[in-house]
Amino acid sequence: MKVKICGLNDATAYEAAVEAGADYTGFVFFPRSPRFVTPAQAAVIRAVRPDGPPAVGLFVKPELDQIAEVLESMPLDIFQIYGTPDLAQAVRARFGRPVWLARGISAREELAAAEAAGVGLDALMIESKPPPGADRPGGNATALDWSILAGWTPSLPWLLAGGLTPENVGEAIIASGATAVDVSSGVESSPGIKDLARIRNFITASRNAGRGLSAGKPAEYESTGQGVS
Numbered sequence: 001m002k003v004k005i006c007g008l009n010d011a012t013a014y015e016a017a018v019e020a021g022a023d024y025t026g027f028v029f030f031p032r033s034p035r036f037v038t039p040a041q042a043a044v045i046r047a048v049r050p051d052g053p054p055a056v057g058l059f060v061k062p063e064l065d066q067i068a069e070v071l072e073s074m075p076l077d078i079f080q081i082y083g084t085p086d087l088a089q090a091v092r093a094r095f096g097r098p099v100w101l102a103r104g105i106s107a108r109e110e111l112a113a114a115e116a117a118g119v120g121l122d123a124l125m126i127e128s129k130p131p132p133g134a135d136r137p138g139g140n141a142t143a144l145d146w147s148i149l150a151g152w153t154p155s156l157p158w159l160l161a162g163g164l165t166p167e168n169v170g171e172a173i174i175a176s177g178a179t180a181v182d183v184s185s186g187v188e189s190s191p192g193i194k195d196l197a198r199i200r201n202f203i204t205a206s207r208n209a210g211r212g213l214s215a216g217k218p219a220e221y222e223s224t225g226q227g228v229s
């Protein structure tokens with residue numbers, strides 16, 4: 001089970017996520033987000049543990065030059081993109097790093113289009129659609145119906161996100177079959193303020209559920225490449 005802790009905007013929370021065993025850390029470069037960090041802030045945070053897990057930079061419909069500017073201050077290992085598949089491909093081509101494309105899903109019938117959108121990319125971030133009136137496409141603490149993902153075996157890895165919490169992530173993993181999860185709001189005490197105990201509890205709950213999922217699945221399930229590496 002892989003776990004990404006997203007929206008890290010202070011060094012203490014970043015260090016707690018790394019210490020607790022997060023597989024990825026996420027930094028939001030979208031100014032309207034309560035978790036927004038400047039490239040300089042992100043660089044200072046990451047420098048606390050330069051040996052930490054891969055850093056994921058989250059961008060909403062970015063100009064390629066915006067990403068280039070961030071990279072001048074802050075090394076990023078993976079890009080999480082909100083935008084068109086073509087934009088995601090352009091990011092991958094220019095920067096030569098893995099790109100995860102975010103897709104909002106509300107019905108099983110939409111999964112085929114999500115998979116098609118991900119062709120040639122490295123993973124899909126599957127989350128809920130933003131609620132009406134939301135001013136950002138993700139990080140809204142809204143969950144999708146996890147059961148629509150059950151048995152889904154796309155040709156590329158995927159992560160489950162949206163409205164996950166330490167309390168519900170176990171149920172979400174069992175219901176969806178996800179082998180990688182991502183959280184932001186659910187490990188906060190208020191928007192943009194990370195709660196260290198909730199970060200730790202989320203990682204523990206995810207790992208426990210992942211172990212249960214592996215134990216209950218046939219052996220071949222483990223080798224389908226559904227995880228994110």
Ligand SMILES: O=C(O)c1ccccc1NCC(=O)[C@H](O)[C@H](O)COP(=O)(O)O
Nearest residue numbers: 006033138139141161162163183184185
């Ligand atoms: O976190 C934000 O503010 C944000 C802004 C714009 C696009 C995406 C954003 N967050 C995405 C994530 O942190 C995760 O991929 C995921 O959607 C988790 O959201 P949450 O429901 O807050 O756990």
